Amino acid sequence: MKVGCVREIKNNEFRVGLTPDNVKAYVAAGHEAFIEKGAGIGSGFPDADYEAAGAIMKEEASCVWKNADMMVKVKEPLPPEYPLFHEGLILYTYLHLAPDPEQTEALIRGKVKGVAYETLQEKDRSLPLLIPMSQIAGRLSIQEGAKYLEKRFGGEGVLLAGVPGTPKANVVILGGGTVGTNACKIAVGMGANVTIIDISLPRLEYLDDRFGSQIQTLVSTDANIERAVKEADLVIGSVLIPGASTPKLFKKKYLKEMKPGAVFVDVAIDQGGCGESSRVTSHDDPIFIEDGIVHYCVGNMPGAVPRTSTIALTNATIRYGLQIANLGLEEACRKNPVIYSAVNTYVGKTAFPGVAECYPEMEYADIRALIG
Numbered sequence: 001m002k003v004g005c006v007r008e009i010k011n012n013e014f015r016v017g018l019t020p021d022n023v024k025a026y027v028a029a030g031h032e033a034f035i036e037k038g039a040g041i042g043s044g045f046p047d048a049d050y051e052a053a054g055a056i057m058k059e060e061a062s063c064v065w066k067n068a069d070m071m072v073k074v075k076e077p078l079p080p081e082y083p084l085f086h087e088g089l090i091l092y093t094y095l096h097l098a099p100d101p102e103q104t105e106a107l108i109r110g111k112v113k114g115v116a117y118e119t120l121q122e123k124d125r126s127l128p129l130l131i132p133m134s135q136i137a138g139r140l141s142i143q144e145g146a147k148y149l150e151k152r153f154g155g156e157g158v159l160l161a162g163v164p165g166t167p168k169a170n171v172v173i174l175g176g177g178t179v180g181t182n183a184c185k186i187a188v189g190m191g192a193n194v195t196i197i198d199i200s201l202p203r204l205e206y207l208d209d210r211f212g213s214q215i216q217t218l219v220s221t222d223a224n225i226e227r228a229v230k231e232a233d234l235v236i237g238s239v240l241i242p243g244a245s246t247p248k249l250f251k252k253k254y255l256k257e258m259k260p261g262a263v264f265v266d267v268a269i270d271q272g273g274c275g276e277s278s279r280v281t282s283h284d285d286p287i288f289i290e291d292g293i294v295h296y297c298v299g300n301m302p303g304a305v306p307r308t309s310t311i312a313l314t315n316a317t318i319r320y321g322l323q324i325a326n327l328g329l330e331e332a333c334r335k336n337p338v339i340y341s342a343v344n345t346y347v348g349k350t351a352f353p354g355v356a357e358c359y360p361e362m363e364y365a366d367i368r369a370l371i372g
């Protein structure tokens with residue numbers, strides 16, 4: 001197959017779909033890799049490394065699109081890229097079609113086989129192409145929170161770990177899933193007092209086993225949350241109910257009861273946020289202060305660390321990407337049925353039930369029945 005990768009054109013997106021090591025793997029499997037010059041620069045991968053890995057470098061993104069049987073990207077294509085689609089192209093990337101009718105129509109019109117990272121679900125129901133980004137956001141949440149506790153940003157002016165003879169900071173984590181566990185790991189490592197609150201008793205049991213006496217676990221009730229955040233220096237919002245809107249567990253009334261200059265990092269903001277006072281911010285302008293509490297609500301936190309994010313993402317995508325390139329999408333689905341769950345559009349039809357529900361006017365194909 002001819003596998004392509006272009007520079008991401010979304011504002012402030014520095015990740016890239018293929019690393020030089022990925023190129024080496026595709027070339028070793030007998031494929032050709034077409035890479036736009038400069039595609040990896042934002043993640044610290046120079047053109048020379050791609051060339052050394054066996055890539056064919058192209059000056060223009062349009063040449064890569066034209067040549068490719070399969071495009072590997074990070075973000076969804078944007079309108080200037082729609083005219084570059086061609087029939088049968090496999091587009092392997094994050095798509096997020098539900099809120100994006102324009103892109104969905106373009107993929108359908110272009111008869112593109114849209115394979116979305118975010119819906120690929122393993123047999124144990126995990127989402128392996130989303131997990132690395134949650135791991136990064138969780139770890140980063142403590143790093144960012146620690147920074148915004150500094151006085152110059154409006155923070156309380158406390159050091160998370162303290163020093164001998166001073167109190168350690170109190171970190172409260174709402175939601176102990178992938179983000180929450182990774183936040184916990186870093187906060188514990190930095191020496192903070194950590195309380196983690198979750199609705200799931202089995203999850204609390206796991207966290208208690210894993211971190212032992214280093215953390216306090218609490219079951220999620222309004223009373224427990226209110227008591228914990230009153231004493232908190234840093235609160236992390238990392239709650240998720242799959243397929244439902246995020247519950248607003250961090251109430252506006254708590255702000256006045258908290259320590260002035262405490263920090264709230266609402267990682268769940270990409271799903272609406274778990275704070276009543278949260279609103280989306282960006283890497284250019286990440287914080288705002290409400291009732292004396294510093295709010296950090298960046299919706300694409302991994303974008304702050306594109307090199308780590310690219311390596312983490314491609315570590316997960318390469319496995320399925322190679323299966324698709326080696327066998328073709330259809331045979332890859334038959335051999336590894338997990339890949340069916342990632343097919344969102346298929347030559348002129350929607351192919352994922354959640355996407356089809358959003359666009360009843362578009363033709364839907366049951367991909368398993370169609371491919372067999």
Ligand SMILES: NC(=O)c1ccc[n+]([C@@H]2O[C@H](COP(=O)([O-])OP(=O)(O)OC[C@H]3O[C@@H](n4cnc5c(N)ncnc54)[C@H](O)[C@@H]3O)[C@@H](O)[C@H]2O)c1
Binds near residue numbers: 200267302
């Ligand atoms: N801002 C970003 O850049 C970024 C990056 C990655 C993930 N996220 C978001 O972070 C959030 C968490 O993601 P995740 O991968 O950790 O999800 P996850 O499913 O692994 O964890 C969610 C946790 O929330 C818990 N929960 C559900 N309802 C609760 C309640 N009422 N009280 C307390 N806990 C409750 C669940 O039991 C689960 O343990 C998601 O909204 C995700 O989209 C944001």
